Amino acid sequence: MNRARSSSPLSWGFWVKIGVIAIIDALIVFTVPVLIANESYLLLTMFVGAALLLNWAYLSPRAEASKWLAPGLIFMAIFVVFPVIYTGYVSLTNWQTGNVLAKQQVIDQLESQVIRAEGDGVPLELDIYRDPAGQLAFLVRDPEGNTYFGIARDRTSDPIDDPLIDPGVDISVESPDQIGDFQILSLRDLLAIANQIENLVLDIPGQGVARAQSASTAQLIQAGQRYAYDPNTDTLFDAQEDVTCSIEAGNFICEDGRRLDPGWVIVEGFDNYAEVFTNERIRNPFVKVFTWNLIFALGSVFITFAIGLALANALQDERLRGRAVYRSIYILPYAIPAFLSVLVWRGLLNESYGQVNNLLESLGLNAIPWLGDPFWAKVAVLLVNAWLGFPYMFLITSGALTAIPEELKEAARVDGASAWRVFRTITLPLLLVSTAPLLIGSFAFNFNNFVLIFMLTNGGPPVPSAAVPLGETDILISFTFDLAVNAGRGNQFALGSAIVVMIFVIVAVLSAVSFRFTKRLEEVYG
């Protein structure tokens, strides 16, 4: 990026541009048939969309701004917007425990089940033989010592009339290496054709069929598939119970009232959103949780910004010694993965043996129930978040402070303004203009700071006599997500997604409002 390139037609920069676009286009043109063959329509849409945008942006003379925006837009669309849309899609489905597969996967699984009868599932010992023609034979031995040897068939084909062969030797205790033309298969040879053996059965007249389970075991079952799906009527027939099962909300429900698991994912519409509004378990604690959530997010932004700015400001003076050391120390909390430092903080804040209380006691102060008391737990959450977050604000405000023209401050100082006044009337407003989006972003991040709450207090301490698992430091995302993930029957992932979308809307509205406010700020000072 040392030398600017002109876009005039004859410069080599122009040719490079054309070349790059041509290569990208060619690659995309190539992948289209592959993507279609793989049925990756999602990717196809993304690729074609990206290609169209790139070509338009760099070939159309009218698209000046798009030239600058296109690369960013493409990556944002794929990696940020797409997950948002996908979460929105999930929120409209019934994705939950028992409904995670696709319909075809469910049908495949059900159709692979076999009829079960009394005495079924008898475990059999199995050995597999092959003759020079490649025919496979099973030797099975049941727990009572009865042995059968015969040609195995594919389980979907018709039974062989007379499958059993007289081995001509005693096979009741040991399996010989050779029976007639048939040679026993070694484990290695056998597993090499495992996928074929899986589908083989040996008919045992009067008892059922033996189906291979592993290299050395088989299982006695009744021939016949239990469930059969009829695509014309979109129903499932249960041959064992002789009933038809029809579809209801992503599951097969049989005439005898059985609901078959697994079910599959279907689009249900806005049921999950209705659930959020109507479910009293979610609605009742909402105000309490939301209030704390706001305090937590705003408090975190304010505290970290104040600390970061104070430190950055204090380090502004070039006469100060040890600035490099200070700066490096302030980077430390940022450089250690948060999940580890939060766990360490948890230990430090422990009421009885925690080092923070030891320190307080050695200073003659009382021990504080940091994580066990409703008030102090909130303080602890803010304290730890201050520790985690101030380095970020420190870095940002350091950058912003140096970008403020020194002359403005000089001028004010010449006019006799005090340092504080200069800071308040010149530095701070200018700083706010350049960091406002950052503060909004920080607010949005902290509003959903699930990891911190989850690892530090897990929402606790619990609220006594709450009808739902609710803690004093629960924020919306931890409280509602806990309800959705630890629901009455496994998890309700779709409900969780609806909650995420709604919280997203709340934060987006709050951010948009503050954004308008900063616009005003910008018009005044910027």
Place this chain on the structure above:
Amino acid sequence: MTFKKMPWVALLAVFALVVAACGGGDDAADETTTTEAEVTTTTAAPETTTTTEAAPAIELLIWADENRASAIEEVAPAFTEETGVVINVELVDFGQIRDQVGVAGPAGEGPDIFIGASDWVGELATNGVLEPIEGGAWSAPFTDASLNALTFDGTLYGVPYAVEAVALYYNTDLVAEAPATFDDLIAACEADAVEACLGVPGAGDATDAYHNYPFISATGGYIFGEADGVYDPTDVGLDSEGAIAGAEFLSEISASGVLGKTNYDEAKNLFLAGEQPFWITGPWELGGAADWTVPWSVAKIPTIEGGTPQPFIGVQAFFLSSFSENKLVAQSFLFDFIASEEGQNALFAADGRPPVHQTIIDNVAGNAAISAFGASAADGVPIPNIPEMSSVWGTLGDNLQLLRNGEIDANTAMTTAAEAVRAAIEG
């Protein structure tokens, strides 16, 4: 920026053609390799009698956490040697396995076999992620309790290898012999005039239903009604007479100071510092026991008002994914190697949790601690493995925490918890 567009387009077309011509070769090559792969996986034909040498090795993918991975890697070479099947182990954080198999499996990216715990079975089976496994010769040496814990709705899922249940650690300097009843335990503390007596996680700043369940079950409390291994989620027993009596007992010993208001680390610290003679927790602590400075031993949890405490049993197991494309191979590995004595031995050596294979149990009979945990597990009840259990942990733990901290009484705690569970299940 006002020159015409035409040359650009022409140029573009030329470049596209050039690159297209170059790319064509690669693409064709790709196609051939994929078709080859398909041939070998689908047919593996009987016509070709000597395909085994040429065919690419079958691979099994196993998800395990760090401890178990090392045990698997110990057993795997023998299997590969004998069968030519390559075993790939991917390290996945234990808690992550449960969530990820549900996403990765259906999308075709999941493992063939994965490590897990018995209380996952209901959820995973309901999701259609688990493949049923048939018992047989391989399962004969395993304890019934371990196989029952892996049974959901009458179907067995998984090959077990270890069992976990909490028991009572005691300081042999402070306590001469293991107390048989809780009265003995309290008497032992009084005789020693120690400051703390019994440490159990789940009070102070921590929620922990798991460690406190023995108190609820000793007096006849239960979570879900059960008959023949099938749970009834409409029968919630958290506010049954027995459960409230157990909570009452918890409340009494908390108020009297016998049971400290401890979280996990506090209970552990006090025990290791020699300031607390009794501590209830699980066998996972045995790994670090060599470094302990206090003399210790393990026993069953003493009886409470004549009732035997029934701790939760969790069984560690290998599961087969229903999306495995090599189920027969995978089951051969599970039955012939993992379930074998050698396999179970290697797992015990690497993991150290109490075994469930009869031969290994007999082998370690000399290990007092392992035997004590085994005995405690023998008294226990499996963690209900139905999906409805998800609604129990949080609310039961919260209420027991508040109860032990002295903020609510036993009746409130258990009725609140029971109502919350019922409300969650009704939806």
Place this chain on the structure above:
Amino acid sequence: MASRDAAVTPPAITREKATVVERRMKPRKWMREIGWRHVLLIIFAFFSLYPVIWILSASFNSSDSLATARLIPKSLTTENFTGLFDSPLTPVGTWLWNTWKVAIIASVLNVIVASLAAYAFSRLRFKGRRAGLLTLLLVQVFPQFLGFIALFLLAIQVGETFEGFGVNSHTFLIMVYLGGAIGFNAFLIKGFMDTVPNSLDESAKVDGASPAQIFFRIVFPLARPVLAVIFIITFINIYSEFILARTLIRATEQFTLAVGLQLFVESEYAAKWGSLAAAALIGAAPIVLTFLVAQKQIIGGLTSGAVKG
């Protein structure tokens, strides 16, 4: 100090002040102008270091319990550090290399792409500019980690068509990180570009410079201090991100450090604190050292950004 490639090199303005050496000042004046700064800075240095000291202590402690740790462990050991590099199951060295590779590539690209977009928003006037800005910000309000399932499914689809670029690939992870922070960073850079006076590029425009020339010769060099800060922030965020990484990366040898560290917290009750602390410190050390050593450059960049209006 002076940036060589900048068309307009702003004069360094605060040099002469630095010649007043701290210790030569009179005590009262020193206290008023410098001393209070040290007091504040030391208090927060203590705050900043407090948990880190405990992590350091745990890393040299032979017992694996964080709870029983003393500040000065009873038995000092370096096993936690040496052990990390012995076990083939936890190739910490490889993880570190992966982390640096992913974080550097992603954050460099991120800063470049974001500053391109920021330039358009700051300097060009086009239809939908304000709406676009707002959208950038609002979309970024959605926490990317909550969309991990979508990204995971996308990775699977990519892997089906482009072998080696889906799950388990650093390329995909880099692109995810690249996309993840662009909007926000663009917004931030735009804010700073706005504070760079327009008069410079106006005069360049009069001289016939194209927008590209203005960007590369004037705005980009001037925005360098901010870009440096944003680079560091993006870098560190990626460095410690683990929710997406652990979803998208499976193979041990492909792990980033933060994902690998999770393996030491095997279960709720039995974490390997010593190893965890040691690995975290090994991970944090290069960042802090880099910051300590390269500070001249970073801060040099910062001060050169202050220009006359």
